[in-house]
Amino acid sequence: MNIHMIKKEKITDKKRALLNATLTLVNDHGFHDAPMSKIAKLAGVAPATIYLYFENKQDLINNLYLEVKASFSDCAFKGYDNTMPVKIGFEIIWYNIADYKLNLVNEAAFLSQCDNTPMIDEEIRKEGLKHLQPLLDLWEQGKKEGIIKPLSIFVLYAYTIYPLTFLMAMQERDLYTLNKKVLGETFQVAWDAIKL
Amino acid sequence: MNIHMIKKEKITDKKRALLNATLTLVNDHGFHDAPMSKIAKLAGVAPATIYLYFENKQDLINNLYLEVKASFSDCAFKGYDNTMPVKIGFEIIWYNIADYKLNLVNEAAFLSQCDNTPMIDEEIRKEGLKHLQPLLDLWEQGKKEGIIKPLSIFVLYAYTIYPLTFLMAMQERDLYTLNKKVLGETFQVAWDAIKL
DNA sequence: TAAAAAAGAATGAACGTTCATTCATGGTTT
DNA sequence: AAACCATGAATGAACGTTCATTCTTTTTTA
Incomplete structure (x- = not known):
């Protein structure tokens, strides 16, 4: 060095x-x-x-948002590649995201705050969304194969990934704790929601 | 008068x-x-x-939060009573909440901002939560009858009601629109998630 | 290689502005 | 006239940001 x-x-x-x-x-x-x-x-x-x-406070916030969003996506697709069967791939990504939200609580809480507040410029927000493409592709594949319901990606996201944000918040407020066993049940809930 | x-x-x-x-x-x-x-x-x-x-700005925000939260709950349980069969009751409440989130967008967006931000005192937040009791009771009933998965109320909420917040936000950003038909499909997703 | 010069990082104090809140006062209603 | 509602202007504190300066590191010179 x-x-x-x-x-x-x-x-x-x-x-x-x-x-x-x-x-x-x-x-x-x-x-x-x-x-x-x-x-x-x-x-x-x-x-x-x-x-x-x-440059200024807004620039600081924007940078932080993009950085955290990128780390989130990196984590989400660890160990995944798009040749996997749909359900296996989905399971890997889902657990990756669950791990992120339940362990890197600060980062996840920050993202959730940004996504529900006008504190981030819309343009920056859009940029942070691009990273999720592999998951969207996976869902397209699943729909083609007749494994997943033919729903908009927004509904699929809302009923599989987004709920983890709520569980994270509840855990952060000490109202609830997710252990390994419950996490498995919760994955089943997510899968039941969108599987055909 | x-x-x-x-x-x-x-x-x-x-x-x-x-x-x-x-x-x-x-x-x-x-x-x-x-x-x-x-x-x-x-x-x-x-x-x-x-x-x-x-009294001051915080008091103004707190009052607004409680007021909106109350109007939300009022709307949620319109036409519902606890003698109804579980699935019927759940369907009524779910559609009520969906209507609220998709029509009274401003109120719903405000609640979502409050719930993901430390701008409301924790004590006030807890007070606003009490209104949801009838739904929690309904779920208990459903679990007893073997209709609904034996999951924590937090998981049940996360996978049936909370996703609507995401869909509302996407609709607000003109990325997505829920019409009557899609709303029906979406209810089915919510129900599939938690039904036994 | 040692001294001198230049460049780059970092700073504390200060700026103008905006904030939440108060106050002295004027109108209205009873 | 008493009580109350409402106000515009005023206030000190706090904000984001800038600036003149110092401290530190690198480069040049001899």
Whole structure:
């Protein structure tokens, strides 16, 4: 590791710290109560430093959104490839997403907040959606093979993946806990919803 | 209608206007960009007048949340009583909620924003949850009768009611439209998810 | 290689603006 | 005239952002 790389890492570290701090504060207090001053303090940085890495607050939020969305998608398709049988592929993706939402709670809660709030520019939101294509393709395949109901991808998503957001929120509020066994039952619910 | 009532109506009118204005602004720009000055202006009222009806901004938001939540529950159980067969009762409630989410879009979007954001005090949120009891009772009944899978009420909600929030959001962003026929198919999806 | 110069990162204080809230006052109704 | 509703203007605090400056690292020069 040469001198150049060390320097680059240091830069990235500050950016990382800022993104992490923003995630934490927005999750804990909401966008309306996550001022730049607090973000800077939590990241261990002067307020002005933020503007070396981001244009303004909106840009910071947008960047965070896209970054988290990308990590979500990466996780969703781990171990999946599109030659798999539809049900197997779906099961892998579903469990990947469930793991993400139930373990990386902060990231998932942030995404859920962004998706239900006008805090992200619509244009950026659209960009973050593209990553999900493999799942949509899988569903098309399943419909062609007569395994999955011939429904819009929105309905399929709403009744298989989206419910996990609710369960995550309930778990976060200590109203409910999903263990391994219940998770299996829950997958069955999702599959029953869309299977033919 | 006597003078007293007219006076009371006038008061209520201003309060109503303020609640409506808040709903609109929070939906369009988010809590972080819905200042009291704009709320007052949209309601046709001076900023100071808000404080005749609400203690402060948080109190205004809390009141709006509880009011909308109550109207949601009222709508949900219209035409339902607990002597009905489980599936019939569930169908009535499900369609009621679907109608609410797809027609009273502003109210529904506001609730969804509140439920995914720390903008409402947890205590108030809990209060707004009580209204749903009849549905939970119905599910208990269905489980006892062996009609519905023996799952936690959270899973049942997540896979039948909560998906409607997603479909509403997609419809609001003009990505998708639910007509009568599709709505029927969608109910079937919800029912297949939880039926035994 | 050591000193000097330049460049780059990071900062704390300060800016203008906007925020939620209050206050002194004016109209209206009883 | 008393009580109440409503107000526009005023207030201090807090916001996002900028700026002049310092500290640190890299490059150049001798």
